[in-house]
Every structure is written in structure tokens, then in C-alpha cells.
Amino acid sequence: MINTDVLIIGAGPTGLFCAHQLGIIGLKCEVVDNLDKIGGQCIELYPDKPIYDIPAIPECTGEELTNNLIQQIKPFNFNFHLSDRVQEIKNENSKWIVKTLKGKEFLTPNIVIAGGVGSFEPRKFPTKNCEKFEGKNVLYSVKDKTIFKDKKVVIFGGGDSALDWAIELSKNSKVTLIHRRDEFRGVHTSVDKVKELENEKKLEVFTKYSIKDVEGNENLESVEIKNEEGESKTIKADYVLGFFGLIMQLGPILEWGLNIDKKTIPVNTENFETNKKGIFAIGDICTYPGKLKLILSGFHEGALAARGCFKYARPDEKYRFEFTTTSKTVKNRIGAKE
Amino acid sequence: MAKIKYIEHSGEEHEIEVSNGLSVMEGAIQNDVPGIDADCGGGMACATCHVYVKDDWFNKLSEKSVGEDDMLDQAYEPKSNSRLSCQIIVSDELNGLVVHLPEKQL
Numbered sequence: 463m464i465n466t467d468v469l470i471i472g473a474g475p476t477g478l479f480c481a482h483q484l485g486i487i488g489l490k491c492e493v494v495d496n497l498d499k500i501g502g503q504c505i506e507l508y509p510d511k512p513i514y515d516i517p518a519i520p521e522c523t524g525e526e527l528t529n530n531l532i533q534q535i536k537p538f539n540f541n542f543h544l545s546d547r548v549q550e551i552k553n554e555n556s557k558w559i560v561k562t563l564k565g566k567e568f569l570t571p572n573i574v575i576a577g578g579v580g581s582f583e584p585r586k587f588p589t590k591n592c593e594k595f596e597g598k599n600v601l602y603s604v605k606d607k608t609i610f611k612d613k614k615v616v617i618f619g620g621g622d623s624a625l626d627w628a629i630e631l632s633k634n635s636k637v638t639l640i641h642r643r644d645e646f647r648g649v650h651t652s653v654d655k656v657k658e659l660e661n662e663k664k665l666e667v668f669t670k671y672s673i674k675d676v677e678g679n680e681n682l683e684s685v686e687i688k689n690e691e692g693e694s695k696t697i698k699a700d701y702v703l704g705f706f707g708l709i710m711q712l713g714p715i716l717e718w719g720l721n722i723d724k725k726t727i728p729v730n731t732e733n734f735e736t737n738k739k740g741i742f743a744i745g746d747i748c749t750y751p752g753k754l755k756l757i758l759s760g761f762h763e764g765a766l767a768a769r770g771c772f773k774y775a776r777p778d779e780k781y782r783f784e785f786t787t788t789s790k791t792v793k794n795r796i797g798a799k800e
Numbered sequence: 801m802a803k804i805k806y807i808e809h810s811g812e813e814h815e816i817e818v819s820n821g822l823s824v825m826e827g828a829i830q831n832d833v834p835g836i837d838a839d840c841g842g843g844m845a846c847a848t849c850h851v852y853v854k855d856d857w858f859n860k861l862s863e864k865s866v867g868e869d870d871m872l873d874q875a876y877e878p879k880s881n882s883r884l885s886c887q888i889i890v891s892d893e894l895n896g897l898v899v900h901l902p903e904k905q906l
Contacts, residue, residue: 507845579839579846585874585906620873642878647870672877690879707874709906710839710846725839746841755841 464541466492467775468572468768469560471548471715474502475757476745477576478531480764485538486792487768489775492570494543494562496581501528503578503746504757506708517758527757537796547581549714551741556774558740571774574767575736575743576760579725581713585706587618589675592702599682600702610635614698616685618673619705620645625652627703628665637665638697640687644669671695676702715747723749733770734763740774742767802895806833806851809903818890824899825849825886835901842886844868847875848906849885851899861888876902 468484470477473495484491499505504513504524512521522530543566550561551573560568584602586592592600604627611634617624620641625648628639639656646653659665674686674694685702688694712725721728721737726749729735734742744763746755753759772781786792793799804827806814818827828836828849837848844867853861858881868887872878885899 503840503845507840508843585876588877621870642873643869643880645869647873709848709874711906725837 463559463567463569464492466490466568466570468492468574468771469494469548469558469568469570470574470576471495472502472576472578472745472747473497473500473542473544474576474578474745474760475504475527475531476578476760476764477502477574478528478535479761480574480576480744480768481538481540482531482535483765483768484771485535485540485795486786487772487781488791488795489768489771490540491574492541492543492568494546494548494566496545496547496583498545500532500542500544501525504528506582513757515756515758547713551718553738556740571740572771573741574764574771575715575727575741575747576745576764577712577715577747578710579712579746580710580715582708583711583713584704585709587673587676587702587704589673591676592673595676595678595682595702599678599700600676600704602704604703607631610701613700614638615701615703616640616697616699617703617705619703619707620647621705621707622648622652623705624648624703625656627705629655629659632659632665638668638699639665640668640671640673642670642672668695673702673704726753732766734767735770742770802890802892802897804890804894805896805898806835807898807900808833808835809901820891822890823886824851824888824890824894824897825884827890828885835905836885837905838886844871844884844887847871847878847884850875850878850902850905851883851885852879852881852902853883853888853897853899854881857897858883860893876904876906 467489468491470491470493473493481491505528509525547563549563552559557571558573610631614636615631616638617628618640628637631637660667670689671687674688676685684696685699686696727736727743729743729748731750734744736743744767745760784792804818814833816831825838839848840846868884872882
């Protein structure tokens with residue numbers, strides 16, 4: 463069991479800056495995120511897209527913003543628990559016991575939900591039969607590529623993951639790549655490579671087709687694809703891989719007894735606490751009159767939520783406001799020279 | 801101002817007057833039309849405001865920008881007449897536009 467002052471759910475810009483504010487006021491925190499890297503939507507959806515509305519930064523990319531925030535909280539040495547998801551929370555003696563999917567446990571008086579619009583999950587095939595084979599013959603990520611050796615693999619998708627795996631697996635497997643339109647959105651070199659392999663008959667490509675269903679009893683036998691004209695084809699398959707990018711889902715958060723309004727969590731604007739004591743929500747996931755889904759609003763919300771956490775983490779101390787420019791204590795915390 | 805008809809997958813219709821300059825997505829969100837989620841708030845960073853536009857109207861809309869099709873690849877059941885409604889900006893010319901909502905967004 464990890465003891466901490468605050469558990470932050472979500473390592474996007476809002477969660478990171480809230481961690482910074484917690485560090486400044488002398489609290490400890492642990493950060494959990496479902497992605498395998500720090501940065502949230504900034505790093506997953508638009509690492510290269512320029513952002514123009516961060517105060518005092520005329521232009522930066524999602525990746526630069528993330529790197530700067532990581533740099534800013536470095537002095538505090540907070541732990542990140544990536545590729546993990548908070549699954550269950552339970553209140554005991556006015557503290558929260560938090561359990562993750564990977565089995566980690568935290569004991570904390572405060573939870574800050576900075577979960578954006580939910581955790582990133584792979585988009586799945588829409589049919590019931592695909593569910594039946596999921597994790598076995600129908601996969602949305604590759605953990606061990608050796609299982610595909612000498613097998614028939616059908617890959618769906620038009621982005622880099624689909625192209626990269628089509629190229630890689632075509633070395634040792636019979637690969638069919640299927641995409642809903644003619645253009646692929648992966649990098650040019652991969653698109654060219656796939657065309658080259660197609661010409662050499664090392665893999666097959668069907669465009670303007672999408673999945674209709676998969677078939678098989680014990681094991682997967684084939685996959686049926688269809689185009690918009692209603693024509694369908696059946697392709698023999700041992701494995702079906704889907705790479706349609708990630709979608710965002712609130713997931714377990716919905717089951718914690720929090721008020722939810724259109725996928726967002728209503729909060730007060732004094733300290734961004736939810737209807738549950740010791741649970742705060744900041745960033746895109748929170749809502750209140752006048753809410754703006756801007757990174758800068760998330761920073762403000764994180765700063766105030768951090769102060770809200772203080773009173774539960776240090777019930778016997780009085781919070782004192784200090785400036786980073788003048789406070790010796792704060793300077794010590796961030797390791798700055800006096 | 802344009803009258804926009806949103807037709808849910810169930811067939812239920814919502815006819816709404818949307819001000820010029822707003823997106824078709826915003827017209828739906830501000831008027832509580834079910835079936836459009838718009839998780840990212842109009843940043844073309846998700847595919848949860850996905851709609852189908854029949855040919856006669858599809859061809860009258862401004863062309864898809866780079867990136868819209870890439871996002872649509874990640875939508876639920878995209879077709880060749882799919883659009884992200886956050887990328888369709890309302891003007892007088894769109895008076896009478898009909899958009900069909902998919903069975904679901906996620």
C-alpha cells in the first residue's frame with residue numbers, strides 16, 4: 463500500500479501542473495495514467511500540433527508543453543504509474559483506498575481526477591463475434607509477434623500502426639491489409655513500402671472495405687469484409703488485428719458515485735471538489751458555469767484544487783500562501799538557489 | 801441563420817435554427833440533440849461528432865480539410881459520406897441541410 467497526500471488520475475497538462483502546485487505547497491502525490499507515456503491528449507493526439515494559447519508562450523507543440531511541464535515538476539521526484547488505470551475506490555476512515563487494474567493500492571485523503579475526457583482505449587470492431595474472439599484471435603495491439611509466424615493475419619486500419627505491423631508481419635506471415643478508403647494516413651515511407659510489398663505479392667491489400675464479421679467455432683476461421691456497394695468477401699484468417707486509433711472513455715469513474723453531467727463532473731469553483739469529500743476534478747473532465755476547455759483553465763483549476771487537498775492532507779496545519787519569488791521554503795522545495 | 805435537420809439513427813428528427821458561424825456540431829450540442837458527443841470540443845482531435853451527409857448536400861459542403869479523413873478512420877462505421885460535424889460551419893447557404901447521425905459515436 464502506497465501512502466500519499468494526493469493521488470492524481472491523469473498525466474496530461476492539468477494533472478502535471480496540479481502536481482507542481484502540490485509540490486510547491488509541500489504535499490506529496492502519485493500520478494496514474496492509462497497511457498504508456500506522460501502528456502495525456504497533448505502527447506497522444508497532437509504532439510506536433512502547435513498550441514497558441516498558453517500564457518506567455520506564443521507557440522509550442524503538445525510535446526514541448528509536456529516536456530516543459532515534466533521539467534518543471536522534476537525537483538519533486540513524484541512517482542508516475544503509467545499503463546495503469548484506477549479501477550476501484552473505497553472510503554475508509556475519511557481516507558480513500560485506491561486500487562488500480564495492475565493491482566497497485568494507494569491510501570490517500572485526496573484524489574484529483576484530471577482525466578480529460580476519459581482514458582484512452584483502443585477502438586474495437588463493432589460486432590459481437592469479434593468480442594467472442596477478443597484477446598485470442600482478435601487483437602488490438604501486438605504483445606508477442608512470434609505467435610503470427612506462418613499464420614494468416616488480417617490487419618484493419620490505415621495509420622502507422624496498421625502499416626508498420628503489415629510490413630513487419632509480412633516477413634513471416636500471410637498478411638492481408640484492409641482499409642476503408644484509398645489513402646493511407648501513415649508516413650510516406652511506410653505507404654510506399656506497403657505498395658512495394660503488394661506489387662511483389664508479399665502481402666494483399668483491399669481498400670474501400672471494412673469488417674462485416676468474423677467466423678469460427680473454437681478458433682477463428684475467416685473474416686468477412688464488405689464495401690459500401692454491399693459486396694462482401696470472405697478471407698481466411700487465423701488472426702485479425704484492428705488498429706483504429708484510440709477512443710476516450712470515462713470507464714470506472716462512472717461507478718464511483720460522483721455526479722456526472724454529459725460525461726463531465728460538476729465541481730464547485732472554490733477548490734474544484736466534487737460531490738464526494740476529498741475527490742476533486744480539474745481540466746476537461748470538470749464542469750461548472752462558464753467552464754472553458756482550455757489548458758490554461760486546467761492550470762488554474764489545478765492550483766486551487768491543490769490548496770483544497772491541503773486541508774485534508776494536513777488537517778492540523780494552517781495553509782499559508784507564499785510566492786515562489788520570495789519564499790525560502792518554496793525555494794528549498796524546488797531546489798532553487800536563494 | 802440556417803435550419804438544420806439532425807436525424808437520429810432511430811429516425812427521430814430535430815430541426816434547429818443555427819446561427820451563422822457556428823458549427824453543425826455546436827448547433828447540436830447547444831440544443832441538446834442526442835447522438836453527437838463532441839468529446840474534444842471541436843478540435844478535430846476525436847471522431848465523436850461524426851455525421852453522414854447524403855450526396856446532394858455532401859457535394860455542397862466545403863471540402864474536408866487535411867486531417868478530417870484521418871480522424872474519420874477512427875469513427876464508428878465511417879462511410880464515404882461521413883463528415884465531422886465540427887468542421888461544417890453554418891452559413892445561409894446551408895439552410896435546409898440534413899445530417900444523419902450514426903448508431904453511436906464510440
